[in-house]
Amino acid sequence: MPLLTIRDLDVRFPGLGRPALFLPALTLEAGQALVVTGPSGSGKTTFLNRITGLEASAAGAITWQGTDLGALSEGARDRWRARTIGLVMQEFHLFPGLSALENVVLPQRLAHFRLPPAVLAEAEGLLARVGIERPDQRIETLSRGQMQRVAVARALVGRPGVIVADEPTASLDDEAGTAVADLLVNLAKDAGASLIVASHDPVFFARIPRLLRLEAGRQRA
Numbered sequence: 001m002p003l004l005t006i007r008d009l010d011v012r013f014p015g016l017g018r019p020a021l022f023l024p025a026l027t028l029e030a031g032q033a034l035v036v037t038g039p040s041g042s043g044k045t046t047f048l049n050r051i052t053g054l055e056a057s058a059a060g061a062i063t064w065q066g067t068d069l070g071a072l073s074e075g076a077r078d079r080w081r082a083r084t085i086g087l088v089m090q091e092f093h094l095f096p097g098l099s100a101l102e103n104v105v106l107p108q109r110l111a112h113f114r115l116p117p118a119v120l121a122e123a124e125g126l127l128a129r130v131g132i133e134r135p136d137q138r139i140e141t142l143s144r145g146q147m148q149r150v151a152v153a154r155a156l157v158g159r160p161g162v163i164v165a166d167e168p169t170a171s172l173d174d175e176a177g178t179a180v181a182d183l184l185v186n187l188a189k190d191a192g193a194s195l196i197v198a199s200h201d202p203v204f205f206a207r208i209p210r211l212l213r214l215e216a217g218r219q220r221a
């Protein structure tokens, strides 16, 4: 069974005279990585928001290993996402006032109510892997590159089968961006997770063979 199957996805917004996203068919196998690219407004974020269930789809089917997102309520989609997907966003979405370590374990703390000790150890290990030397440092005092490394560690904690990243290097300088891109690809591979990333970053093109190129909401040949 493929990891992800999309059929007849058709996303429309009021005022937009064409579908924001029109994908007749797409499949992704477990462990396979995918780069989604295309000009501004071509539908990349719309694609990521639908496959992660952040937004519900009116037309078409998105199925993750037998789970049809369209059949889930919003709450059930949220629980499914917390178990299945690690998210990395362009602007990090970290919480000021908390340390790097507290940020990494926060989603697990919310999911489990009390934090399992193994999660803390896993989070410390991941922070070391992404090169954060002071896990107790307050998040707002880190550089932007370091912040995104913390977000990468947070996405991997709990071993989700899928990492979804929306322009994870777009707000970083070249050096920090390349380091974050390499980390994402390497850590997802080591964890056996599928990486789905929307990006224009050449590092991803060089390392991920499968490309979904969008133009005005449609897949370009």
Ligand SMILES: Nc1ncnc2c1ncn2[C@@H]1O[C@H](COP(=O)(O)OP(=O)(O)OP(=O)(O)O)[C@@H](O)[C@H]1O
Pocket: 013, 014, 016, 020, 038, 039, 040, 041, 042, 043, 044, 045, 046, 047
């Ligand atoms: N909530 C919405 N209401 C109306 N139109 C929307 C909405 N969300 C997205 N769109 C439109 O859908 C199209 C696709 O937007 P989307 O954000 O997916 O593009 P993108 O490829 O991610 O662009 P960028 O690279 O600039 O982030 C755009 O024309 C956008 O204006």
